[in-house]
Amino acid sequence: MERRSFLKASAALSCAATITGCKTSSDEPNKVPEVPPVEETHTWSACLVNCGSNCPVKVFSSDGVITRVEADNETTDEYGDNHQIRACARGRSLRQRTYAPDRLKTPMRRVGKRGEGKFVPISWDEAASTIASELQRIANEYGNKSILKLYGTGAYYGFSSSNCFNRVLNLNGGFLNIYGNYSWAQQNEAAAATGFGSTSGSNLLALQDSDLFIGLGYNPSEMRQSGSGEGYDYLQAIKNNPELEVIMIDPRYTDSMTGKEDTWYPIRPGTDAALAEGIAYEMISSGWVDTHSKSFLDKYCVGYDRQSLANLKAEFEQSGDEQKLAYVPYINPDENYQDYILGQGKFVNEGARTPEWAAKICGVSESNIKNLASKIMNARAPFIITGAGVNRHANGEQAMRSCYMLSFLTGKVGQPGVSNGALPSQGSLSNSGMSGLSNPVKESISFFTFPDAIERGHEMTARKDGIRGTEDLDTPLGADLKAIFAINSNALVNQHSDSNGISKILEDDTKCELIVSCDCWMTPSAKFADILLPDTSWLESNDLVNDSYASGIMGYLVAMKAAIDPLWECKSMYDMCALIADKMGKGGEYTEGKDEAGWLAELYEKTRTNANNANAQPPLPATYEEAQEQGVFRAFNGTPVVALDSYINGGNPVNTPSGKIELFSLKMAQKGAEWEFDDTIKGDYISGLPMYQATWEGYDDEDTSEDYPYQLVGYHTKGRTHSSYHNVPWLREAVEDAVWMNPMDAGKEGLTQGTKVQVWSKRGTIELPVRVTPRVAPGVLALGQGAWYQPDPTGRMGPSGHVVDIGGCINTLTRYQPSPFAKGNPQHTNRVQIAKA
Known part of the structure; x- marks a missing residue:
């Protein structure tokens, strides 16, 4: 039940319980008037956030307005072939997220300093024309290796995915590739x-x-x-x-x-x-x-x-x-x-x-x-x-x-x-997606090293920086990053190490000259865009998605059907990229003569005939429209899988x-x-043997342990997936954002439950409550990652010498230092100090 409906019902019941008052228009003053039934329709959608499961949700709407969202309650719910794929609190809050006050409603252009979040609305025609002309200018002036589509997983669409932007960028001559990811690099x-x-x-x-x-x-x-x-x-x-x-x-x-x-x-x-x-x-x-x-x-x-x-x-x-x-x-x-x-x-x-x-x-x-x-x-x-x-x-x-x-x-x-x-x-079922087309650019950088590519991409090499696709270890990449496309990505600032440091780099628009952000909400990263493109939310989308990459042993497909028309001036990524491609003179090559519905019909047929989906229940019907009516198709593989069986046995x-x-x-x-390493950085080396590496800001790093006595480790909360859903108030009420501290440490520091504290490192200061609990080891602080970076608008400075982040983003504290082999993120290695705010 909606909270608003609950409050209305509660008021009505309390009114009925009184002897006098709460008069009605009838002759019976204590009778609660009947509420006429509301006709609702329901469609199937999915929560496509990056938790590893694309949970189906049942969306109810009336007169073009979403009224409620329910989890999968079909089947007899017996673990195995028939169990329900119940969404967690995040998926169940999708109505609140869809109608969030910070939804992006129209294309916008930056008018203030990068990062200030000052924009003016523009038309889709102006947005598409600007992006197309800037893309062509940057490619001609600096080369296609100066263009990057940033790593991002804010939405795991099936059809209308970031591959739409891949098509546009490849039709413009290609873009710099990335390898690795923040989770598993x-x-x-x-x-x-x-x-x-x-x-x-x-x-x-x-x-x-x-x-x-x-x-x-x-x-x-x-x-x-x-x-x-x-x-x-x-x-x-x-x-x-x-x-x-x-x-x-x-x-x-x-x-x-x-x-x-x-x-x-x-x-x-x-x-x-x-x-x-x-x-x-x-x-x-x-x-x-x-x-x-x-x-x-x-x-x-x-x-x-x-x-x-x-x-x-x-x-x-x-x-x-x-x-x-x-x-x-x-x-x-x-x-x-x-x-x-x-x-x-x-x-x-x-x-x-x-x-x-x-x-x-x-x-x-x-x-x-x-x-x-x-x-x-x-x-x-x-x-x-x-x-x-x-x-x-x-x-x-x-x-x-x-x-x-x-x-x-x-x-x-x-x-x-x-x-x-x-x-x-x-286990997983398979869905077919639209091709991103071939990328003529062969070089790639680690997802984590894009700040270096802005500052010194022209000199980055395989030997020093792990660049892939160059002729040899010492051939430089040869281009600085001049354009970034952040597609459903809050990794530009919020999820990247050292949010203060990367903000400073991005603020200078003479370095990276174009930042395009496509998203549904005004995230901390979106505030650094030059052009903002408002995406449709999942509940406004037709799509065909599978169960993602970590959905367990049950595989499934969801044929999503838009519950409502796109809100305001929002467009799907397919449609917005079609506009950009058209302005580039590549519209026909982009669409291949098909609109979004045509692509969905074609991709559904490929999915339906995929042998991997033969065991789906119920069987996939003949058309995508029929599949949308059914909504969910599942297949449970009840056979134990033993690691390295094909090798050992x-x-x-x-x-x-x-x-x-x-x-x-x-x-x-x-x-x-x-490879070349920095001898001044503790732990910056690669060994053929697996061995314990003492590192900078590790437990045994004497250089930082005195001034920063606590190790800070991040964790995933139930109220967010990475930074997604942070802007849903219900989830902020349900899942506390606080730094965990062992009672022995809290007593030593004079801190009690709920005290507002400041936590700081060499990189920045955050401010939030402390949760005193024996559920964290002594000497360790634990903080849920993904809170939105929000420097105090008053400019108040913290002990680190930086503006205090009142949003409590852990990456205000983390260090940008690519790891030796994967050139990946070390965001759980941190030395910090804590004190009462």
Whole structure:
């Protein structure tokens, strides 16, 4: 029920309960007048936010106005083939988000300083003409590598996606590519270097065969809330296996725990690798590995001991294969995992990675580390998962790889109930999308390094900056960024590290000369646009979407039907890009003779005939219009998936230079030798071995620990997905934005529950309440990421020497420092101070 309707009903009921007053027009003064029934229609839409699930929602409307939104309540809701795909609080608040006061209503042009948020309305004709002429000017003057479509995931459309802008930009001669993402940049590279995909772990159905579950930074109950999400699969899996022992390791006591775990081990942020190495020491030094898993390591892995690397080097030297021969200089048998962990051979001066050594770093006691090792060694089928939070640190690549090692040391990967340390694999149905056309530009930069590309893109290289697609390591990119298209992206300012720093770069419009933002709301990033384009919301859109990338084991499709016409002057991305293409003289090439309805009909037919969708229930009907009436099509795959089954049990090599799981990564060793790093930055190096890297602003960084005694870690809240939904007041009421602090630390600082505090780093200051709770480890502050950056309009300065961010955006505090290998974001590595405001 709508809150307004509830209040009306409450008033009516209280009126009926009185003896006098509340007169009606009838002769019966105490009779509540009948409310005439409201005729409603309903259509199906979806919440396409970047949580990993595109939950279907049922949208009710009357007379062109959305009246309410409900979650999927079809089917008998039995887990498996028929369970409901219930949207969380975010999806259920879509009416409020659609009618939000900050909706962008018309195209606009900037009139003030960049970032001030001062705009004037313009026509669609002027907007399209300006963008088309500026695109052509910039391409002619600076080259197409000076144009970037920024990474953004504010909306996972199916058809009317950011591919529309890809088409426009490619019809203009192309644009600079990006690789990686804010969520998984380092884990993707770490997993690939080891020999698998970062989401290719055993699926959660496989937990039925497990007796031990260990989650390192794994929190599906808050990350994946969908009724067809990983969080629901996880709850079902542990409920259906009451003998399963669940151990969670995290700086914060998350909602994935709350009594569902057997043990919680608080750990200091960024020290997961040290914990893993302490466990590995127990497994190796005790002789357990030699007895139980050495034959597995010899057969399926390389790099465990000196002999395996010596054998690999000899094999490559004798192969005659140029690609293999190229790796030979980087294969050093002395750099093997066993010697590193035991502190022998080449590593004798560094010392053994004992539980005692690890405990001093990670904060998990020596006895608990030994207990963890014992449980892993004694488990019949240990299922270990390393969550993505572990990868968003300054040492994220090696932290992930160090944690992956534990699964392989068991020698049981490939068996029922065992995983490889990666995130679980997912089920999915497939939808066809419109092509973005071919991009003539071959070079790409890391998604995270666009500020560098603005400042010094002309000199960026593969050797220094991880540029891909150049002729060699030292060929420069050759162009600075002069145009940015931020499509459903709040990563321009809000989600990027050092929001104050990037704001300063963007304010200077002599550097990046054109910023176009396409969005539905006036986000902090949209305020930095030169041209603002108002997008239609999901409830105003016809579309065909699948279940996205982390929807768990249930796959589904949603045939969306617009509940209302586009509000104000908003246009779909397809239509707005058609206008721009037409102004460029490329209209026919863009549309290929089809309007939006024509494209949807064509793409639906491709989707309907896709063999991957053959098991959808109900079967996909003949036309898109019929599919829209049905709305939701689902398919549950009830077969356990075991990680690396095709390799361990099927004999298919993995995608590494050796064709085996690489405990010593040849690609990382090569890049560590060939790339250029900054010796003044602690932890800026690449090793072929997975190893704990002490980094700048890490737990053991003495340079910052005195002035900034607390480690700050971000987390995902249930009230936002990244920064999406921050502007919905209902969700701000339901999910508190406060910095979490352990009671021992709060007592030391003289802070009590709800006190308004300032938290600051070298980069900025934020102001918000403190939540005093034992659910966060001592010495650690935790803050939900995604709050909207809002420098105090009065210009009030904080202890950092910057204007205080009263919005409480964590990226006001985070450091811009690309990681060594993936050139990804280290946004959980922060040293901060806190005091009463």
